[in-house]
Amino acid sequence: MKKIIYVLSLTLLASVFFGCDVLEPSQDAEPISDAAANYPTPTFTLTSSANLSALNEGDENVLVWDVTVDKPIDRNLNFSWVVLGGTATLHEDYDLVNATIPAYETTGQLMIMIHNDSAVEGAETLQLTVESGPSLASKYLVNPSSSYPTASLTINNFESDDxxxxxxxxxxxxxxxxxxxxxxxxxxxxxxxxxxxxxxxxxxxxxxxxxxxxxxxxxxxxxxxxxxxxxxxxxxxxxxxxxxxxxxxxxxxxxxxxxxxxxxxxxxxxxxxxxxxxxxxxxxxxxxxxxxxxxxxxxxxxxxxxxxxxxxxxxxxxxxxTNTAKTKRPSIDKVERAIKTLH
Known part of the structure; x- marks a missing residue:
């Protein structure tokens, strides 16, 4: 009799363990909708008249991209620069500012700041692109078919007349x-x-x-x-x-x-x-x-x-x-910004 009870107990335990599906944890954030069209889609517009292939260290350029999404959501959206290559050095020749679009809003700004540099050196280059995120919490909150800009910069040496x-x-x-x-x-x-x-x-x-x-x-x-x-x-x-x-x-x-x-x-x-x-x-x-x-x-x-x-x-x-095309280095607050669509 004890053996029968023991066998029945094992049978019941087995049904508990093997009768349920095992749930696997997921690392990916849930999309806000199953339809890609319902994701916010970003667009990027360069708001500077500067020639990206002929920048100058002495001009202290601040390059700004306006980031706009077509619909707001209830969470922050982040967009970050990704350096692809080049000879310019971060924090010495340039700095990057990533964009955050706050929840329920639709606009933000990305920036590249070119530093004033008087060192004797040749032209430097920088290639970048943009990605959403990069944190998983915000990486998949935008339309997966979104297009992101790339930028190829040439930063020429500043030469003073004085x-x-x-x-x-x-x-x-x-x-x-x-x-x-x-x-x-x-x-x-x-x-x-x-x-x-x-x-x-x-x-x-x-x-x-x-x-x-x-x-x-x-x-x-x-x-x-x-x-x-x-x-x-x-x-x-x-x-x-x-x-x-x-x-x-x-x-x-x-x-x-x-x-x-x-x-x-x-x-x-x-x-x-x-x-x-x-x-x-x-x-x-x-x-x-x-x-x-x-x-x-x-x-x-x-x-x-x-x-x-x-x-x-x-x-x-x-x-x-001497370089007679320039005299003194302009102040950073005098950089003019004209609207230009990023191609």
Whole structure:
């Protein structure tokens, strides 16, 4: 009798386990409708007049695609950029902004932001497309037959017409068991003279006041604006305005290092020759300083739109042609956007 009950019990258990279908979990989100026509369908419109195959780093382009769906739904829709290839570097040359269309709304925006870059480099490329999602929660919420845009960008090197100049003379001078910085204790001013007839013993005779740096800062800086100067040969020189080391017997040369760059073309440094550098023992105030408190730093020649930078001895350290098609880099808030349909 016990055996019969045991067999019946096993039979009942088997019917429970094997009489039911096993449910398999699904990773895919449920579509909002079985009919594809009921899915929202996105369209993408480029709202910029920029030529994608001839962008320029200096223009700080912001490329915007308006994303519009033909019907709202009760969940957010996300659209993301996918990089397919190219030589441009994310976060250095460009950044991407994905689009979110909030629930019950029908519009959003995708963006590509081209960064202002003054590095000396060749043209860079970038190829992208767009996908829905990419999260599973929103990937399958749009019409599976939707078309997505692709973008092929060429980002050309920015070349400035102007020179950026910086003049630094920081070094440590030991005195009475301590080290003192020259920037904090020596004030140098930077001036430019026409090279024709220039004499370091009387540099003011050919002084050109178009640009100079006499602010009391270290380093001193100024921008050489091509449109203000034009062709010619020029000498950059210093004058000692004050020297806190005068009379202390430190007897140390304090050469100036000039950093000169033309964005996108060249960047160079010129270290002032020792024979032109000031000595820490010289004078105290400008009116009392001897004539040797002036010294040549570098020379600049401009001919037919070509810069040539030379040191005191005439050694060429950099040269580069100007780009007369542009002057200053425009600000990002001045980028104009015109409506253009993406093909």
């Amino acid at each position: 020179l950026e100049m910086s003049f630094d003379w920081e070094k440590g001078i030991d005195f009475a068991g301590s080290t003192y910085g020259t920037c904090a204790n020596i004030d140098l001013d930077i001036f430019v003279s026409n090279a024709a007839g220039f004499d370091i013993n009387d540099p003011w005779a050919t002084f050109n006041g178009t640009n100079y740096a006499a602010t009391g800062d270290c380093p001193e800086t100024f921008d050489w604006i091509m449109s203000d100067w034009g062709d010619g040969d020029y000498v950059i020189w210093h004058e000692v305005w004050s020297n806190g080391f005068a009379g202390l017997g430190t007897n140390t040369l304090v050469p100036i290092t000039a950093s000169i760059s033309r964005a996108g073309v060249f960047s160079t440094t010129v270290v002032q020759a020792d024979v032109q550098a000031m000595n820490s023992d010289n004078g105290g105030e400008a009116d009392d300083l001897p004539v040797d408190t002036h010294g040549v730093i570098a020379q600049v020649s401009v001919a037919n739109g070509i810069y040539t930078i030379s040191d005191y001895n005439g050694n060429v350290v950099a040269t580069g042609k």
